[in-house]
Amino acid sequence: MMLRLEEHNIGAILPDLPGTNESMQPQHAMDLDKWASALLSFSEQAENPTHVASFRGGSLVDHKIELPHWRLSPVKGRSLLRTMMRTRIAADKESGLSTSMSDLMETAHRDVLNLAGNLLNPEMIKQLDSAQPFEFSDTRTVRLESEAKEADAIVNGGPFWLRAEPSDDMDLVTAISNDLIDWVNG
Amino acid sequence: MPEKVEITPESAVRAVLRDILGLDAEQVAGFDADTELFGALPELDSMAVAGLLTELEDRLDIMIEDDEVDGELFETFGNLVAFAETKAEE
Known part of the structure; x- marks a missing residue:
């Protein structure tokens, strides 16, 4: 997709979020608000950005940047959270464990939770549970x-x-x- | 926003099966109430079920609780549609 934009003389940058890929930050220290702030400071360092494009959950962290x-x-954050929880429940079931969504939510209030390979802290879970794409x-x-x-x-x-x-x-x-x-x- | 497509529980179930399992539209269009799902579709495993439930919640604006989900629900296409219709009416 970025190559197609390039063919139309539109430069594009796809940033990695802190705590993902080769980031030096630990994943379990991240939350949506930190990601939104990181994207804002990234946009301030980029060369004259004019537009923001996001896919799916990207729309939960793109709102601090004041561009179209x-x-x-x-x-919604809750849909992402419920899918990750159900994936964890399904994986637990295959290892003979019986976990419920309410058990997971209770643990999530005090501990870092591993959901489908994502280490999520209580603040991240709380923010995901209520996050909606901000409409401009x-x-x-x-x-x-x-x-x-x-x-x-x-x-x-x-x-x-x-x-x-x-x-x-x-x-x-x-x-x-x-x-x-x-x-x-x- | 001008564009909006209306959806029934049955068409939502068909669309979600197609989208999540990557089945072709023709195959899914041929499903009837007796079509077996779990065990008959190799693509439908417990991980796919996780995504399928959330997509149904999202598209029909319903909430599905853990205790409403059992093996019977995914036995046939008819069972899944009946469940979606009941939830959508709540």
Whole structure:
């Protein structure tokens, strides 16, 4: 997608969040507010950024940057949290443990919780549980047809982020890239 | 926001099965009440169930509790649709 933007003379940077990939920060010390602040300071150091584009949960941490926002299938924090909890419950079940969502929530109030390989501290869990994408008046929201939700534009294609096995869908990439390019070029 | 697509519990269940399991639209369109799911679809494992439940919650604006989920729920397409319809009416 970034290559397609480049072909239209739109430079793009995809930052790693603190606590992810090669970051020196420990993952369990992160929360949504810290990520939003990190993205703000990143945008202040970048060379004349003009727009912000986020996918899914990225829309929960992009709001501190005061630039026009474009979002693909923004998601509530609670949906991400419940999927991660259910994944943990399913993994526990396969190892013969019986865990419930309320047990996990109780632990999450005092300890770092490992959900699907993500180490989440109590503050992160609390923020995820209530986080909603912050809507600005100039936010452009793009969704997939199957989501059946309000959007400024609807594209056809499957949500690759829900698949257990990685795959690609070049028609979908083209459709969302074209929407983003048209919007940036205004 | 101008564009909005209406959705029924049954069409939400079909869309979620297609999206989560990566099944093709034709196969999912052929599902009827007796179509077996868990055990019959190799793509439907316990991890896929985790994503499937959250997507149903999100698309139908419902909440599904742990104790409402048992083996029977995923036995057939009909069971899953009936469950989604009951929840959507609550």
